[in-house]
Amino acid sequence: MKVPFLDLQAQYESIRDEIGTALQQVLDKTAFAGGPFVEKFEKEFASFCQCDFTIGVGSGTDALWMALLGMGIGEDDEVITTPNTFIATAEAISFSGAISVFVDIDERTYTMNPDLLERAITPKTKAVIPVHLFGQMADMDRIMQIAQTHGLFVIEDACQAHGAEYKQRRAGSIGDAGCFSFYPGKNLGAYGDAGAIVTNNAELAEKMRMFRDHGQAKKYYHSIIGWNARMDGFQGAVLSVKLKHLPAWNEARRKNGQLYNDLLADVDDVIIPVEADYAKHVYHIYTIRTKNRDVLIGTLAERDIFCGIHYPIPIHLQEPYKFLGYKKGSFPIAEECAEQLVSLPMFPELSQEQIERVSEEIKTFLEVTV
Numbered sequence: 001m002k003v004p005f006l007d008l009q010a011q012y013e014s015i016r017d018e019i020g021t022a023l024q025q026v027l028d029k030t031a032f033a034g035g036p037f038v039e040k041f042e043k044e045f046a047s048f049c050q051c052d053f054t055i056g057v058g059s060g061t062d063a064l065w066m067a068l069l070g071m072g073i074g075e076d077d078e079v080i081t082t083p084n085t086f087i088a089t090a091e092a093i094s095f096s097g098a099i100s101v102f103v104d105i106d107e108r109t110y111t112m113n114p115d116l117l118e119r120a121i122t123p124k125t126k127a128v129i130p131v132h133l134f135g136q137m138a139d140m141d142r143i144m145q146i147a148q149t150h151g152l153f154v155i156e157d158a159c160q161a162h163g164a165e166y167k168q169r170r171a172g173s174i175g176d177a178g179c180f181s182f183y184p185g186k187n188l189g190a191y192g193d194a195g196a197i198v199t200n201n202a203e204l205a206e207k208m209r210m211f212r213d214h215g216q217a218k219k220y221y222h223s224i225i226g227w228n229a230r231m232d233g234f235q236g237a238v239l240s241v242k243l244k245h246l247p248a249w250n251e252a253r254r255k256n257g258q259l260y261n262d263l264l265a266d267v268d269d270v271i272i273p274v275e276a277d278y279a280k281h282v283y284h285i286y287t288i289r290t291k292n293r294d295v296l297i298g299t300l301a302e303r304d305i306f307c308g309i310h311y312p313i314p315i316h317l318q319e320p321y322k323f324l325g326y327k328k329g330s331f332p333i334a335e336e337c338a339e340q341l342v343s344l345p346m347f348p349e350l351s352q353e354q355i356e357r358v359s360e361e362i363k364t365f366l367e368v369t370v
């Protein structure tokens with residue numbers, strides 16, 4: 001029995017007719033760039049995220065960048081985030097003109113450690129970007145409290161956390177803005193690249209809306225220098241269809257995560273993911289920690305079980321960010337995670353048999369090697 005890391009085909013088959021109808025409607029209306037299907041999705045996603053506004057954009061990277069621009073963040077500013085994230089978090093900071101400052105993560109949740117945040121703040125700090133990694137939100141009460149004390153913006157990088165919750169509050173709804181990616185493999189994935197920003201701040205929403213559309217509120221009347229970061233109509237239509245299924249898909253991921261947890265809880269040299277007291281985890285990625293990570297991944301692949309690594313090199317040690325001057329040892333927890341985390345197959349349609357097989361193979365491998 002083969003166990004892929006992700007199976008987009010299985011999900012597509014379950015909604016094939018709805019998707020076909022939605023795409024045909026976009027064709028019939030020739031509503032390709034922005035337009036009514038994007039606007040409809042924006043309303044639906046705002047309501048899903050318990051927010052007033054959604055701004056649909058071209059990707060999660062665009063979302064982060066537009067949020068920073070909308071807040072007026074740029075040259076000579078510093079923005080604090082974590083080093084174990086997808087590089088886009090740091091790239092958006094760089095493209096705004098600001099400098100990335102990193103703080104290490106909490107070793108249980110893999111999200112920003114609020115105990116380390118305050119000492120990273122300088123007079124140049126303008127914003128904090130907690131990353132809700134793997135489907136679990138960062139400790140937002142503490143981060144918001146520190147940010148408010150220092151007058152900083154908070155941008156939630158919720159690119160991996162569609163529908164995740166912090167004390168019953170949805171990802172994206174707590175900070176000044178929340179940024180989402182709809183890359184196809186996400187919990188809510190488009191059929192191409194797409195992203196969105198959510199916010200409750202009307203003025204900020206207006207600014208971000210202008211930045212994503214060449215700085216114009218009215219066609220050909222440009223009041224700021226913007227960019228083309230619009231969402232396309234096909235993606236808006238696909239996302240509207242898929243959003244209706246997201247709660248059920250997230251529940252299926254949680255059930256799968258629980259089954260893995262039950263099966264792997266007592267295995268030597270395996271640390272299973274922790275769902276924090278405050279959190280509703282939506283398992284975008286299900287990661288375990290093990291010292292024998294690389295051999296384990298190779299052995300499982302030989303047995304047709306495919307895993308991933310998120311992420312093998314923390315950002316402060318990636319080539320383009322070496323100029324920041326951090327060294328190996330600067331962020332010990334993030335660095336250890338980069339060496340030990342392995343992402344197991346995880347998607348809503350994963351069967352109980354597949355999870356049992358993955359867990360059995362892991363146990364067998366570790367019994368031999370530990």
Ligand SMILES: Cc1ncc(COP(=O)(O)O)c(C=O)c1O
Nearest residue numbers: 059060061086088089159181183
């Ligand atoms: C944490 C995080 N931030 C940002 C992004 C960037 O999103 P996109 O790939 O849609 O540009 C991603 C997507 O993989 C992500 O996982």
